Amino acid sequence: MADHVKTKSRKDRIMEAALRIFAEKTFQDATISEISKESGVSEATIYEYFGTKEDLLFAIPEKITTDNLKDYQLVLPFIKDVEGRMRAILLSYVQLYQSNSHYSALVLLQLMSNKRFRQTDAHAAIRLAAHGLLDCIREGIANGTFRKDADAYLIRSILMGTIEHLFIHWHMQGMPKREKTIVDMLDPFLELVLSGIRTKRDEQGLTLNLKLEDANALAQLLRLNEILPESLKQKVNGRKKSNKQ
Amino acid sequence: MADHVKTKSRKDRIMEAALRIFAEKTFQDATISEISKESGVSEATIYEYFGTKEDLLFAIPEKITTDNLKDYQLVLPFIKDVEGRMRAILLSYVQLYQSNSHYSALVLLQLMSNKRFRQTDAHAAIRLAAHGLLDCIREGIANGTFRKDADAYLIRSILMGTIEHLFIHWHMQGMPKREKTIVDMLDPFLELVLSGIRTKRDEQGLTLNLKLEDANALAQLLRLNEILPESLKQKVNGRKKSNKQ
DNA sequence: TACACTATCAGAGTCAGACTGTCAAGAATT
DNA sequence: AATTCTTGACAGTCTGACTCTGATAGTGTA
Numbered sequence: 001m002a003d004h005v006k007t008k009s010r011k012d013r014i015m016e017a018a019l020r021i022f023a024e025k026t027f028q029d030a031t032i033s034e035i036s037k038e039s040g041v042s043e044a045t046i047y048e049y050f051g052t053k054e055d056l057l058f059a060i061p062e063k064i065t066t067d068n069l070k071d072y073q074l075v076l077p078f079i080k081d082v083e084g085r086m087r088a089i090l091l092s093y094v095q096l097y098q099s100n101s102h103y104s105a106l107v108l109l110q111l112m113s114n115k116r117f118r119q120t121d122a123h124a125a126i127r128l129a130a131h132g133l134l135d136c137i138r139e140g141i142a143n144g145t146f147r148k149d150a151d152a153y154l155i156r157s158i159l160m161g162t163i164e165h166l167f168i169h170w171h172m173q174g175m176p177k178r179e180k181t182i183v184d185m186l187d188p189f190l191e192l193v194l195s196g197i198r199t200k201r202d203e204q205g206l207t208l209n210l211k212l213e214d215a216n217a218l219a220q221l222l223r224l225n226e227i228l229p230e231s232l233k234q235k236v237n238g239r240k241k242s243n244k245q
Numbered sequence: 246m247a248d249h250v251k252t253k254s255r256k257d258r259i260m261e262a263a264l265r266i267f268a269e270k271t272f273q274d275a276t277i278s279e280i281s282k283e284s285g286v287s288e289a290t291i292y293e294y295f296g297t298k299e300d301l302l303f304a305i306p307e308k309i310t311t312d313n314l315k316d317y318q319l320v321l322p323f324i325k326d327v328e329g330r331m332r333a334i335l336l337s338y339v340q341l342y343q344s345n346s347h348y349s350a351l352v353l354l355q356l357m358s359n360k361r362f363r364q365t366d367a368h369a370a371i372r373l374a375a376h377g378l379l380d381c382i383r384e385g386i387a388n389g390t391f392r393k394d395a396d397a398y399l400i401r402s403i404l405m406g407t408i409e410h411l412f413i414h415w416h417m418q419g420m421p422k423r424e425k426t427i428v429d430m431l432d433p434f435l436e437l438v439l440s441g442i443r444t445k446r447d448e449q450g451l452t453l454n455l456k457l458e459d460a461n462a463l464a465q466l467l468r469l470n471e472i473l474p475e476s477l478k479q480k481v482n483g484r485k486k487s488n489k490q
Numbered sequence: 491t492a493c494a495c496t497a498t499c500a501g502a503g504t505c506a507g508a509c510t511g512t513c514a515a516g517a518a519t520t
Numbered sequence: 521a522a523t524t525c526t527t528g529a530c531a532g533t534c535t536g537a538c539t540c541t542g543a544t545a546g547t548g549t550a
Contacts, residue, residue, distance in 0.1 A: 010527095026359055028273045031507065042528045047509065106358075112413065113354040114271055153423075154430055157410040158403060158437075165406025166399070168357070178398075185399055192403075192441035255498090276536060287499045292538065 011049050013039045015063045018056050023103035027057060027110050054116070061111065061123040064104050069096060069125055076132070082140040086133060087190055090159060093129045094183055097167045105167035129160055140197075150197040158193055256294050258284045260308050263301050268348035272302060272355045299361070306356065306368040309349050314341060314370055321377070327385040331378060332435055335404060338374045339428055342412045350412035374405055385442075395442040403438055 017039035021030045032053055036043045050056040072092035079085040097104050111117045133156045140146040166182050262284035266275045277298055281288045295301040317337035324330040342349050356362045378401045385391035411427050 024360075029360075032509085033507075043509090044511095044529080045527060048527080051509095053508065109354075109358040113351075113358040115269075115274075151430065151433070154407075154411070154434060157414070158407045158434070161406035161408075161410025162399075162403045163406075165402040165409065169402070185396065188396070189399060189403070192438070196437035196441055277538085278536080288538090289500080289540095290498055293498085296538095298537065 010041060010045070012063075014041050014046055014049060014056070015059060019060055019063070019100070019103050019107060022057060022060070022110060023106045027053075027114075054114070057107075057111065057114070058117070060107055061125070064100055064107075065096060065123070065125050069128070073128060082136050082143070082145050083190075083194055086136045086159075086194075087186075089129055089132045089136070090163065090186060090190060091183070093125060093160070094163055094186055096125045097163070098181065098183060101167070101170065105164070105170065108164075109168055130156065133159055144199060146197045147199050155193065155197060159190075162189065255286060255290070257308075259286050259291055259294060259301070260304060264305055264308070264345070264348050264352060267302060267305070267355060268351045272298075272359075299359070302352075302356065302359070303362070305352055306370075309345055309352075310341060310368070310370055314373070318373060327381050327388070327390050328435075328439055331381045331404070331439075332431075334374055334377045334381070335408065335431060335435060336428070338370060338405070339408055339431055341370045342408070343426065343428060346412070346415065350409075350415065353409075354413055375401065378404055389444055391442045392444050400438065400442060404435075407434065 014035065017035050018030075021035055021038060032043055032046060035056075036046060039046075046056070050059060069092050072088055076085060076088060079088055097108075108123075111123070117123075134152055137146065137150065137152040137155050141148060141150055141152065163182070166185075170182070259280065262280050263275075266280055266283060277288055277291060280301075281291060284291075291301070295304060314337050317333055321330060321333060324333055342353075353368075356368070362368075379397055382391065382395065382397040382400050386393060386395055386397065408427070411430070415427070
């Protein structure tokens with residue numbers, strides 16, 4: 001079977017053409033004959049590879065899903081820090097869209113509006129994000145990183161909904177051309193959300209209160225926890241050193 | 246023309262049937278003959294009222310839009326407080342979905358995935374939310390309520406994207422049946438987002454930074470540090486005095 | 491009552507486009 | 521060369537959007 005290469009490239013050509021056409025038209029407005037012309041592959045062959053037009057639409061997410069998603073999945077279990085893991089998941093999710101920013105959001109929207117898609121949750125990247133984030137948030141609540149009263153489902157919806165909304169409306173009217181990419185916005189965004197659900201400072205204050213005997217230990221803990229802004233940490237550091245001297 | 250009533254009820258019957266069927270199927274899977282049977286109105290008459298099947302789909306948002314949306318629009322200019330105005334906009338947006346929670350999110354998704362809809366931004370409620378929120382955020386930044394470096398577009402995407410995401414996935418697998426409604430979740434959600442962009446926290450950081458002399462004072466401050474700003478300054482002031490004594 | 495006018499409908503018909511089946515040509519494999 | 525697989529051209533089926541026509545029934549008017 002040495003024609004794997006050829007076969008694959010033909011299938012790829014169909015899907016690339018389909019991706020382009022589905023993005024610029026609606027699902028029902030895009031015709032197979034158009035995709036046939038665009039890809040240079042006959043209609044019959046398209047039906048050879050994809051049983052129905054809908055199957056062709058559903059094959060696209062797997063194509064969009066870049067290899068780095070797999071990398072992320074491999075790396076994920078090794079990130080102990082809950083927030084770090086959430087960041088990695090979101091980053092993989094954003095990069096998935098970003099890598100095909102002209103098409104993916106629009107095509108994904110068509111997929112989402114399809115009942116079959118909604119029922120099966122067929123997209124690996126979406127599954128990863130949806131389940132992975134939920135697990136992280138729950139773990140964070142369990143281990144005290146996040147507040148007990150944080151609503152895991154709400155937080156997940158904030159994280160995923162915002163990313164999706166940004167991409168869907170990225171090229172729309174009322175959205176300016178921006179110098180920033182969505183990847184650039186990820187960290188400020190994540191920080192905004194996480195700062196809203198981290199255990200409150202006064203709760204931390206209580207724990208600190210119980211465990212700490214002197215101000216030195218507090219300073220160390222502070223540095224480790226990185227609760228405070230950079231400027232403050234430096235001040236604590238400097239103070240500690242001068243104390244020991 | 247005394248048959249306005251009759252005419253209107255017929256049109257309504259068509260749209261109600263269409264709403265139900267578009268929600269349970271895809272746009273392309275829903276057939277006019279089906280809507281004809283469901284509504285008890287002949288196909289020919291459906292085409293009398295709505296030129297095309299797509300027109301019928303696009304007529305639905307106007308039907309979904311509840312009257313209270315108009316009330317909100319009237320009230321809006323009288324709410325001086327920026328955050329209050331944002332809350333009102335979001336509430337009207339949420340209630341739009343909530344009022345037809347079985348259908349509206351799904352149908353709206355189909356609308357959004359339609360190019361025509363994306364280009365025209367045709368839904369009054371979406372227009373209100375999109376433009377209104379942006380104005381509020383900008384005003385908040387201008388008058389010092391929100392931080393100068395807050396990204397208005399990002400904040401708007403957080404607010405609208407989350408609401409949309411919640412409704413779209415409300416009936417999906419992996420989302421539990423919940424006792425809370427989305428309206429109930431609005432205030433905690435909004436508070437989470439707003440607390441991340443209010444000016445107060447930054448200023449806190451700065452004041453703390455300036456006033457600290459040693460690790461001891463830092464520890465005391467931390468214990469006292471509750472996120473609310475007014476109480477903080479008072480307590481810090483008090484503590485400082487007692488130190489000096 | 492007769493007449494005109496409108497809303498509605500059934501049914502027949504057009505047409506585009508998804509999908510199938512067939513066969514022939516060519517490429518790869520044996 | 522023979523065989524098998526892949527591909528494409530083409531013809532054809534079928535479904536569903538949309539149109540047209542003429543009938544019916546209700547309503548208002550002379």
